[in-house]
Amino acid sequence: MSASEPLPDLAWEPSSWQQCAAAQVPEWPDPAALDAAINELRALPPLVFAGEARSLQQSLARVSQGEGFLLHAGDCAESFAEFSADNIRDKLKVILQMSVALTYSTGVPTLKIGRIAGQFAKPRSSPVERRGDVELPSFRGDMVNDFAFTRTSRVPDPHRMVRGYHQAAATLNLLRAFTKGGFADLNQVHQWNLEFVRTSRQGRRYDDISAEIDRALRFMSACGIDLGAEVQLHQVDFYTSHEALLLWYEEALTRRDSLTNDWYDCSAHLLWIGERTRQPDGAHVEFLAGVQNPIAVKLGPDATPDEAVALCRRLDPGHTPGRLTFVSRMGAKRVRESLPPLLRAVHRAGHPVVWACDPMHGNTFQHENGYKTRDFDAVIAELDGFFTACRAANVWPGGVHVELTGDDVTECLGGAEEVLPEHLDQRYETACDPRLNARQSLELAFRLGELVRQ
Ligand code: PEP
Numbered sequence: 001m002s003a004s005e006p007l008p009d010l011a012w013e014p015s016s017w018q019q020c021a022a023a024q025v026p027e028w029p030d031p032a033a034l035d036a037a038i039n040e041l042r043a044l045p046p047l048v049f050a051g052e053a054r055s056l057q058q059s060l061a062r063v064s065q066g067e068g069f070l071l072h073a074g075d076c077a078e079s080f081a082e083f084s085a086d087n088i089r090d091k092l093k094v095i096l097q098m099s100v101a102l103t104y105s106t107g108v109p110t111l112k113i114g115r116i117a118g119q120f121a122k123p124r125s126s127p128v129e130r131r132g133d134v135e136l137p138s139f140r141g142d143m144v145n146d147f148a149f150t151r152t153s154r155v156p157d158p159h160r161m162v163r164g165y166h167q168a169a170a171t172l173n174l175l176r177a178f179t180k181g182g183f184a185d186l187n188q189v190h191q192w193n194l195e196f197v198r199t200s201r202q203g204r205r206y207d208d209i210s211a212e213i214d215r216a217l218r219f220m221s222a223c224g225i226d227l228g229a230e231v232q233l234h235q236v237d238f239y240t241s242h243e244a245l246l247l248w249y250e251e252a253l254t255r256r257d258s259l260t261n262d263w264y265d266c267s268a269h270l271l272w273i274g275e276r277t278r279q280p281d282g283a284h285v286e287f288l289a290g291v292q293n294p295i296a297v298k299l300g301p302d303a304t305p306d307e308a309v310a311l312c313r314r315l316d317p318g319h320t321p322g323r324l325t326f327v328s329r330m331g332a333k334r335v336r337e338s339l340p341p342l343l344r345a346v347h348r349a350g351h352p353v354v355w356a357c358d359p360m361h362g363n364t365f366q367h368e369n370g371y372k373t374r375d376f377d378a379v380i381a382e383l384d385g386f387f388t389a390c391r392a393a394n395v396w397p398g399g400v401h402v403e404l405t406g407d408d409v410t411e412c413l414g415g416a417e418e419v420l421p422e423h424l425d426q427r428y429e430t431a432c433d434p435r436l437n438a439r440q441s442l443e444l445a446f447r448l449g450e451l452v453r454q
């Protein structure tokens with residue numbers, strides 16, 4: 001081993017995080033119930049296999065080199081109540097549609113990661129929620145407590161982690177069936193996109209690009225390529241991820257890989273650390289430093305270059321391509337000034353990170369009608385700022401991280417079919433942050449295509 005190579009942290013254990021300060025942890029009222037839930041989780045099979053996490057890391061390594069584009073998308077928070085085959089199918093469908101549009105415009109493979117099959121725990125800006133005169137503990141996601149605004153519902157219940165595990169297992173099972181069983185067939189996905197272009201106002205703007213894709217498919221067919229017989233054209237790789245917030249859950253699902261003897265968090269392929277838990281000496285960073293999965297960290301407008309470099313040192317000591325993704329979530333107003341110093345510092349430190357843009361979380365605001373929302377134009381403006389900053393720094397703008405649903409909800413404002421403030425109460429269904437609906441998501445993918453081609 002050369003002098004510059006970091007030594008492996010031999011003292012690391014899946015429980016090492018318990019020695020560090022942890023932000024955003026729920027107060028479990030019943031320690032015996034917590035132990036019981038953890039022991040139950042420990043005995044359950046892993047949800048993903050370490051080899052899959054390694055494949056994802058290889059794909060992310062290609063993204064870090066400009067040979068791929070990351071589409072990381074799904075619910076802000078999955079919910080126990082909204083769990084159905086249709087819901088999973090519709091979310092996957094919109095992600096596949098976005099992916100085809102993106103692959104065509106970027107000219108590189110789109111790497112698809114869902115915020116799915118485990119995205120049940122939420123950090124909160126305030127530990128309490130007030131409605132009128134009543135103040136209760138905040139909802140922290142279905143894996144912790146219940147959304148209903150009553151005192152008993154809001155008590156953290158560790159058995160919810162076990163329920164979350166089982167829902168994640170069933171979700172993953174269906175995702176594997178859909179993505180390998182024919183649902184993801186390129187021709188079919190393209191037909192859905194054509195329908196979007198034909199039947200919606202925002203779609204018409206993308207007539208040209210979808211016609212080009214159509215011609216490309218017909219060209220391949222005319223050359224004698226049997227599109228139906230090409231495995232690559234009707235199966236896709238789809239990876240799972242969630243915020244690694246509830247470290248008891250993550251620890252219980254962390255297993256040693258029998259092939260390499262390394263630790264992997266087998267609750268998902270990729271885990272990320274949120275803006276509120278990314279303290280370089282905190283518990284969440286300590287935990288993810290020791291597992292070999294690819295990981296991501298959100299960076300908000302107050303992240304400093306020193307913090308970004310400290311995170312690189314802790315989480316990517318080996319300078320390994322694909323190991324670390326930074327997700328910039330600055331807000332449309334601040335991205336142009338806040339992101340460039342981070343891009344420069346990380347580049348100087350020599351870490352081959354993937355840079356992706358979350359154009360959602362820095363653009364959330366409370367409308368005067370009371371709804372928490374985001375404006376489609378601000379989302380696009382942040383993406384524009386992100387692309388501009390990356391290009392100026394000679395960094396590949398490697399991907400996008402968005403909150404969306406396959407349903408026709410009215411949670412974010414704008415888009416060509418203009419969701420207006422007075423529409424918000426029609427279908428505001430999110431358990432946490434406002435999501436793009438299916439049409440806004442497709443419009444975003446086509447707009448991204450335009451930004452890439454600029
Ligand atoms: C999220 O991704 O839902 C989230 C809470 O993001 P952030 O940590 O960037 O605020």
Ligand code: CO
Nearest residue numbers: 076403432433
């Ligand atoms: Co969110």
